[in-house]
Amino acid sequence: MESDGPRAGKDMQQLPMLEEAVVGIKDGKVTYIGETTEGIQADDIIDCQGKLVTPGLVDPHTHVVFGGSREHEMALKQQGVPYLEILKQGGGILSTVEQTRVASEDHLFEKASFHLDRMLSYGVTTVEAKSGYGLDVETEVKQLKVAKRLQESHAMDLVSTFLGAHAIPHEFKEDPQAFLDEMLGMLDLIKLEELAEFVDIFTETGVFTVEQSRDFLSKAKEKGFGLKIHADEIDPLGGTELAADLGAISADHLVGASDEGIKKLAQSGTIAVLLPGTTFYLGKETFARARKMIDEGVTVALATDFNPGSCPTENIQLIMTFAALRLKMTPEEIWNAMTVNASYAIGRGEQAGQLAVGRKADVVIWDAPNYFYLPYHYGVNHVNTVIKNGLIVSKRRDIVDT
Ligand SMILES: O=C(O)CC1=NCN=C1
Ligand SMILES: [Zn+2]
Numbered sequence: 001m002e003s004d005g006p007r008a009g010k011d012m013q014q015l016p017m018l019e020e021a022v023v024g025i026k027d028g029k030v031t032y033i034g035e036t037t038e039g040i041q042a043d044d045i046i047d048c049q050g051k052l053v054t055p056g057l058v059d060p061h062t063h064v065v066f067g068g069s070r071e072h073e074m075a076l077k078q079q080g081v082p083y084l085e086i087l088k089q090g091g092g093i094l095s096t097v098e099q100t101r102v103a104s105e106d107h108l109f110e111k112a113s114f115h116l117d118r119m120l121s122y123g124v125t126t127v128e129a130k131s132g133y134g135l136d137v138e139t140e141v142k143q144l145k146v147a148k149r150l151q152e153s154h155a156m157d158l159v160s161t162f163l164g165a166h167a168i169p170h171e172f173k174e175d176p177q178a179f180l181d182e183m184l185g186m187l188d189l190i191k192l193e194e195l196a197e198f199v200d201i202f203t204e205t206g207v208f209t210v211e212q213s214r215d216f217l218s219k220a221k222e223k224g225f226g227l228k229i230h231a232d233e234i235d236p237l238g239g240t241e242l243a244a245d246l247g248a249i250s251a252d253h254l255v256g257a258s259d260e261g262i263k264k265l266a267q268s269g270t271i272a273v274l275l276p277g278t279t280f281y282l283g284k285e286t287f288a289r290a291r292k293m294i295d296e297g298v299t300v301a302l303a304t305d306f307n308p309g310s311c312p313t314e315n316i317q318l319i320m321t322f323a324a325l326r327l328k329m330t331p332e333e334i335w336n337a338m339t340v341n342a343s344y345a346i347g348r349g350e351q352a353g354q355l356a357v358g359r360k361a362d363v364v365i366w367d368a369p370n371y372f373y374l375p376y377h378y379g380v381n382h383v384n385t386v387i388k389n390g391l392i393v394s395k396r397r398d399i400v401d402t
Contacts, residue, residue, distance in 0.1 A: 002356040003016075006349065012294055012341070015371070023053060025363070026390070030363070032357065052366040052368045052371055053366070055355040056125025059119060059124045059306070060273055061273050064112050064119075065108055065150075067102065067103030073092070077283065088206055093132070097133050108143065109149055115314055120156055122314060123316070123383045125156065125157060130163040131161070132165075137182065157352065159346040161228060163199075163230075164183035165200070166202050166207075199226075204239075210239060214246070217248070228243075234282075243270050248270050250270060250272070250273045251270050251271075251272055255286060259292075263296060269299065271341060272299065274300060274323070275288075275304070276288070277313060290328065291327070294329070300329075302337040303316075321375050331371055383396060
């Protein structure tokens with residue numbers, strides 16, 4: 001799977017592959033891809049007969065660093081209490097904020113490390129990690145430092161995003177702009193200490209308006225950050241158009257994206273990161289219009305949106321099934337959306353998302369006969385072996401001999 005850039009629109013149907021292939025790995029890099037072992041010397045050989053071998057998956061939208069959990073909200077969801085109503089009542093994101101503020105940096109590190117281990121075991125080798133559960137300088141920095149420590153110590157490759165503008169904390173309820181100014185005041189520190197490459201904002205009813213978002217992201221752009229937006233997730237405010245207007249690297253969710261917004265994404269090259277697991281978990285019937293986006297020439301990526309409230313799952317393989325059945329994406333489009341397009345959505349197009357000579361050996365061997373199989377056989381983990389930087393980091397856990 002090799003590409004000289006993100007795959008947009010109809011190009012997403014391209015999926016170069018080899019049958020009966022051989023992949024050579026040395027010193028963390030892919031050194032050979034061919035159809036014969038003639039003349040090949042190797043210390044270790046893994047027999048992949050009947051198996052599928054792909055690049056490591058890229059999850060370009062997660063909130064993986066957080067304290068606590070929100071299973072107690074499940075009952076409210078079952079009673080039909082909307083997500084934004086739970087937030088308005090001081091729950092939702094603000095509940096996780098309370099739990100994250102009181103958690104130590106080390107506890108957040110251990111907890112996120114556990115989630116990253118699980119993501120690796122599902123075949124993910126690069127992950128975007130957002131802050132946004134601090135909503136005060138101290139805790140936002142704490143979250144970002146955890147992500148930085150994980151990037152330095154965990155097998156997983158992380159890309160960090162500052163999402164200080166995730167919700168309005170209780171203490172600023174009367175003055176959202178003062179809160180946004182406080183978050184903007186962090187950007188110089190974040191840049192200086194290299195705590196994040198991207199800045200994101202939750203543009204949503206009851207959170208931040210399009211105009212507040214435009215101002216916030218424009219200032220972040222002036223300081224050299226890449227931009228992302230949680231756009232049109234629940235109410236169609238027009239965050240999609242804003243993302244395109246600002247030249248954001250990605251616009252995420254897009255359930256309510258308008259025809260105009262979709263056209264603008266195709267023109268600006270802003271990548272549409274779709275999160276069908278969240279739409280499923282929020283109990284919505286209407287999913288993002290992936291088919292229209294692809295037909296209009298938009299570059300589409302997929303992600304879990306792993307977070308404790310609206311999508312508490314690390315299982316990116318399940319997202320493949322949602323993408324097939326509810327977004328109506330083809331297997332070829334899904335695989336591009338989870339590898340090459342996902343890598344470009346977080347600025348790692350040159351480092352991740354492809355299986356090609358000279359690239360980092362992030363490779364997954366799947367217990368699957370072909371690439372159609374993963375979206376089809378759902379809810380289980382098909383990973384046989386995950387190779388990260390040329391080293392085996394996860395193997396299928398066989399039944400333990402009793
Ligand atoms: O609810 C959460 O914790 C994560 C989220 N942010 C925006 N939508 C969902
Ligand atoms: Zn999110």
